[in-house]
Amino acid sequence: MVKITDVARHAGVSPSTVSYALSGKRPISEETRQRVEEAARELGYRPHAGARALASSRSNVLALVIPLRAGIHVPVVMQFAVSVVTTARKHDHDVLLLTQEEGEEGLRRVADTALVDALIVMDVQLRDPRLPLLRSLERPSVMIGFPADSEGLTCIDLDFKAAGEACVEHLARLGHRVVALVGSPPEVYVRQTAFAQRVVQGFTAAADRSGLSSSVHPCEASPAAARLVAEQLLREQPALTGVVVHNEPILEPLIEAFEQLGLRVPGDLSVTAICPDELAESVRVPVTSVALPSAEVGERAVELLMKKLGGSAVPEATLLPPRLAERASTMPRSA
Amino acid sequence: MVKITDVARHAGVSPSTVSYALSGKRPISEETRQRVEEAARELGYRPHAGARALASSRSNVLALVIPLRAGIHVPVVMQFAVSVVTTARKHDHDVLLLTQEEGEEGLRRVADTALVDALIVMDVQLRDPRLPLLRSLERPSVMIGFPADSEGLTCIDLDFKAAGEACVEHLARLGHRVVALVGSPPEVYVRQTAFAQRVVQGFTAAADRSGLSSSVHPCEASPAAARLVAEQLLREQPALTGVVVHNEPILEPLIEAFEQLGLRVPGDLSVTAICPDELAESVRVPVTSVALPSAEVGERAVELLMKKLGGSAVPEATLLPPRLAERASTMPRSA
DNA sequence: GCATGACGTCGAAGCGCTTCGACGGGCGAA
DNA sequence: TTCGCCCGTCGAAGCGCTTCGACGTCATGC
Structure with missing residues (x-):
């Protein structure tokens, strides 16, 4: 496994410089940055996810809790999940899949072990038992759907x-x-x-x-x-x-x-x-x-989460306005 | 955040003893073990996933690559995914969701960064471009479906x-x-x-x-x-x-x-x-x-992976025998 | 009675990365 | 010319956990 010290040696700089050059968190001269990037490319350097998570206390992973229950249209869930994954990747994050079966304990587990940075919860009930937990968790979350009391939570859905x-x-x-x-x-x-x-x-x-x-x-x-x-x-x-x-x-x-x-x-x-x-x-x-609009909801949910992770405030409620498309199945009532 | 040293102090032992007591990787006296477990419970101790991954070079996460393409029945994919997650949890693992869209680069990424320990790939093509990669990866994988040449790979599917x-x-x-x-x-x-x-x-x-x-x-x-x-x-x-x-x-x-x-x-x-x-x-x-039998395939796939992670050899091909259930839609040809 | 080993525990090293404080050199201002 | 400052870089300190070797204790065998 090639590690940051290998890259540093190969580029003739210190490990910290490699880190800064690749993350952009401190100014690095253009020339050094290029040398580092090339060294990384040549060696095929891939930062170790665990090490990174430990040092930065960010795992760059989101949890997605999907529903299992009857009466929910499966393709919608699937499309939503795919859109979450795709959008998360655009923000350099991955997605951990949880089933609703795991319940509150599952949420607490992935949050407390720092396996994930944030959570997306689908199929929220009006009086969902997970609400108090989500409110108390130190990690941001977004819910798909609106519970009876959404105070202090971030929710999004079609209106x-x-x-x-x-x-x-x-x-x-x-x-x-x-x-x-x-x-x-x-x-x-x-x-x-x-x-x-x-x-x-x-x-x-x-x-x-x-x-x-x-x-x-x-x-x-x-x-x-x-x-x-x-x-x-x-x-x-x-x-x-x-x-x-x-x-x-x-x-x-x-x-x-x-x-x-x-x-x-x-x-x-x-x-x-x-x-x-x-x-x-x-x-x-x-x-x-x-x-x-499952794809849009998924995308927006991830973006809300990214904003929260970035420390910005986001609206508690996001209601997507309905768009009605006229097709062949409706016409004026015959006289 | 409560860490292993807190538990150690609370139980009056060293951190390493806590680790061994909780993992069972070395013999610990019954009495000490109980003290440790109680301390962990009281304090609500949750080992940090990143730290654990870094120290043990095991993330306890599996990657699952799901297909997106046309002509594949969505509920089957979903059922499969759920069964993978459920079975993985029984073995104390989590599941990272990848879309096929991410392609080979995505596989390489999660494998090389040690984000995952092993991979499950669905919807394998006869001559799948990911095959050479999977063969060369240092992490075990299981494929759902059979490519033309499955030499050196582990595959499972309905026959x-x-x-x-x-x-x-x-x-x-x-x-x-x-x-x-x-x-x-x-x-x-x-x-x-x-x-x-x-x-x-x-x-x-x-x-x-x-x-x-x-x-x-x-x-x-x-x-x-x-x-x-x-x-x-x-x-x-x-x-x-x-x-x-x-x-x-x-x-x-x-x-x-x-x-x-x-x-x-x-x-x-x-x-x-x-x-x-x-x-x-x-x-x-x-x-x-x-x-x-999507659920069964998912379950068996995870179990194969667990065996491989445990160092055991597994058969390259697993073909589940068909089970035909007679229902109302067939009867003898009328004379 | 003493060497042997098994058992239970400890201490320290280190996994690979980020980040903080510090430092040297160049520049502009006085 | 000199002082101060900023830019770019470095070194070292951890992040929280696992694991290896070592050590003390106690029972066992000759």
Whole structure:
């Protein structure tokens, strides 16, 4: 293994000079810097991560806690994770993967052993047991999603309430008067995940504001469940012409089910969704949707963390505004 | 931060004794050990990961390289990653997440900086550019999948050839004489990913052996593509009664398409798949399938790595035998 | 009874890096 | 010309842990 003293000898300087030349933390003459850099390149020098972490008390590693639970769309988690890794690398950091299963003890462990400098926590619950811990930890963290009380924490997410509103408003603008929300599986609501409830809030509030008649229907993530909901909607709300879907796996099956029940999309029924653009575009009838910007959230989360690590203050709440993309699944209500 | 000297003082022993007491690397009297453990607990002692890594030249971190590319079923990757993390934790290791995007440089970086002790590489290509690097690295690695030449490497995967065979043999046993394989998207074959080709090999070999007439059809991962393949199959092979699907996203849409074309599953057409059990069970007609045991592969991969880290020799190739689970989608050919 | 060895513990060295204080030489100001 | 200052570099001190060799003690065997 080639170490800093090897580089120093090869460049004819002291180890500390090598360190400063490579880190830029003190001014070094241009000429010396180049000699050092070349020596490092020639020898293939790679600073030992552990040694560096010990001396600088910075590991340059971030922890990412991913959810495992049912009702969460896996591709979204994956895309998010990838974007975190990619962005972290741009800031010269690596990412340690933790599962939610590890719980608070896992967070405490990686923080206390100085394995990581900072943490990103996904799938935050309204009253998440990890909150007190995160608040007390001496390391910065960012949460994806909003708990009931986010005082003293840094949170970021799509503005799901506004997303729900945007969908309804779009339908209202098109003249629809009776709308329904087909939501996430019941267990997602039961365990008080904030984002699902916020969609409902936004949906309901906007519908009320616009004087629409509305209803909310949690739905399991299976095609069979989608079919049942479709039938139920037809039966109970024959005047229905607008649907908002917040449940990725059933988006396509639900549309399929409506069509099999004789409802054309968008001819008889306009459909909007809150889901990744990728999914909205891959359905046979491309769906008007508010994008779930996982990649952007991941990127922003890492950047918030970098700022905090740099000692800057950051806003406690970052709500990404919804962007609604019109596609083929919505049209004005037929007269 | 509480350090080992604090624990030592509190327990009335030397730091080295604390180290030995906690690691068990040298015999320590039961009484002393208990005093040390209690002191550590009382003070909330957490050894500093960097210091430990520096002194022991072991970081207790594994690198996991995940694929990003098209045509790979995301939930499988995710399940695999989770199982790697979970198993690694059982062996007191953590997992650093790398994307394939980082390429060889990324592997070299984490290995050379001693950030990780060992590596797990997913989605290995037949002639993967990372192979020479992995062979030359001084750190052990395990690959998920088999390259053309696996000499000197440790590889593990489902035995995809046997899986293809198992599906065909099951159909043959049920009396089917004309079978088709609906495979992965074309790009998967083009980039020479071993597992897709092995399924084809197994499928074809078994069909030939049993004297079945067979054909192979790559298929994009969209419902529309599934419909096209279904139509094509009906048109070109009216005598077809057995189908093997190796393409997760289209399993359900394909069956749907067959039924819409008037073919009952399994009445007119028996369908088997190579996919996660979870998926096979969630289709409306539960599908007879060979399981894609991602969790088991992940677990075994970590265990292989642990053995290598412990200095034991491990087999170069580990092929998990296929397990075919009969479900509702297959039945004997109607006379 | 004394040498032998095993057991339990200690002290010190050192892992490879960062960082702090210091120092020498060059320059501008007085 | 001299003083003071800044720039660029160096040396040394650790960061917190593991590990090696050594040492004292006690039981064992002849």
